[in-house]
Amino acid sequence: MKVIIMGCGRVGAYLATLLDDEGHDVTVLDMDAYSFRRLHRTFRGTALLGNGIDQEALKRAGIEGADVFFALTQGDNRNIMASQIAKHIFNVPRVICRIYDPLRQDMYSTLGLESISPTTIIAGILKEKLQGGSE
Amino acid sequence: MYIVIIGGGRVGYYLTKSLLDEGHEVLVIEKDAVICNTINEELGSICVRGDGCEATTLAEAGTERADMLVAVTGDDEDNLISCQMAKHKFNVPRTISRIRNPKNETLFKKLGIDITISSTNVILEFIAEVVPTHPLTHLMTVHDQGLEIVEIKIPANAPTVGKQIRQLEIPKGCTLILDIGKERKPLVPDSDTVIEGGEQIIAVTPPEAEEAIRTALRGTEK
Numbered sequence: 001m002k003v004i005i006m007g008c009g010r011v012g013a014y015l016a017t018l019l020d021d022e023g024h025d026v027t028v029l030d031m032d033a034y035s036f037r038r039l040h041r042t043f044r045g046t047a048l049l050g051n052g053i054d055q056e057a058l059k060r061a062g063i064e065g066a067d068v069f070f071a072l073t074q075g076d077n078r079n080i081m082a083s084q085i086a087k088h089i090f091n092v093p094r095v096i097c098r099i100y101d102p103l104r105q106d107m108y109s110t111l112g113l114e115s116i117s118p119t120t121i122i123a124g125i126l127k128e129k130l131q132g133g134s135e
Numbered sequence: 136m137y138i139v140i141i142g143g144g145r146v147g148y149y150l151t152k153s154l155l156d157e158g159h160e161v162l163v164i165e166k167d168a169v170i171c172n173t174i175n176e177e178l179g180s181i182c183v184r185g186d187g188c189e190a191t192t193l194a195e196a197g198t199e200r201a202d203m204l205v206a207v208t209g210d211d212e213d214n215l216i217s218c219q220m221a222k223h224k225f226n227v228p229r230t231i232s233r234i235r236n237p238k239n240e241t242l243f244k245k246l247g248i249d250i251t252i253s254s255t256n257v258i259l260e261f262i263a264e265v266v267p268t269h270p271l272t273h274l275m276t277v278h279d280q281g282l283e284i285v286e287i288k289i290p291a292n293a294p295t296v297g298k299q300i301r302q303l304e305i306p307k308g309c310t311l312i313l314d315i316g317k318e319r320k321p322l323v324p325d326s327d328t329v330i331e332g333g334e335q336i337i338a339v340t341p342p343e344a345e346e347a348i349r350t351a352l353r354g355t356e357k
Binding site: 053054055056075076077078080081084085088089101103104107110111 | 188189190191210211212213215216219220223224236238241242245246
């Protein structure tokens with residue numbers, strides 16, 4: 001599969017490495033070249049400097065032929081906007097978006113955007129840990 | 136009218152001032168504490184400090200009873216999300232967004248933002264109007280359809296002058312809707328219409344075929 005990951009932070013870089021190891025064609029897009037240091041040295045995919053809410057940059061990343069697009073920058077709004085560009089302008093079959101703000105995530109999932117909120121997930125896990133007691 | 140404005144920068148400030156003068160009820164949402172204080176001191180207590188993309192801030196601002204939301208921050212992504220929140224969560228009937236990158240116009244329209252204003256496009260349109268050699272002018276974007284209405288000026292010495300429209304390679308998805316000749320007489324062009332130097336042609340085109348239609352009508356520029 002051709003995968004584009006926007007945002008080479010901890011999660012983006014780790015995901016890129018996992019998918020690359022499985023043999024997928026991975027392109028990582030980030031506005032700061034320094035972020036690419038996080039990619040594992042075995043990474044065979046493409047690291048591309050560019051802004052994911054810029055349609056030209058997305059085209060350079062090969063979005064027209066992409067099967068999956070992940071939006072994983074630190075900015076909720078940037079992730080949401082880039083995901084909507086991928087979905088509605090370039091018709092990428094699968095678009096997955098990280099949204100920290102649970103209320104925003106809730107609204108966009110109602111609008112049909114596949115999204116996850118690490119905030120609710122981590123808070124839920126921590127609560128379960130507490131209620132499950134110590135091991 | 137009750138109008139919520141996102142962003143208290145220069146555009147937001149003067150917009151608020153003018154709307155207040157016209158007698159509208161206006162509320163500004165601004166992240167920056169200093170800007171917020173200035174607005175509250177100068178224009179009365181009408182500025183709420185907060186993130187205009189957050190549902191709780193928008194709710195505090197009484198967005199659900201707003202007739203209009205205008206997003207004028209400097210970032211396209213923030214303006215988009217504020218307008219979408221207003222529209223889908225608070226059912227605001229009209230949303231207006233400022234855009235920096237003119238390429239975002241089609242996306243915003245597709246996503247249901249009612250009006251987009253790009254200062255880049257406004258300036259470009261003005262230049263195109265006063266500079267007669269400007270080959271292609273955007274007139275408007277057709278709501279939802281991802282189509283644009285453009286104006287193409289035919290230079291007097293264009294290689295296409297004297298040819299019939301049927302002889303030209305008009306790209307797929309484009310329709311010529313109006314041909315305005317030198318005597319300012321508009322006519323609806325058909326395949327027999329002959330291209331004349333100095334005339335203007337108005338066409339509907341998908342954004343990606345813009346360059347192709349320009350080349351088809353004006354010929355390859357030397």
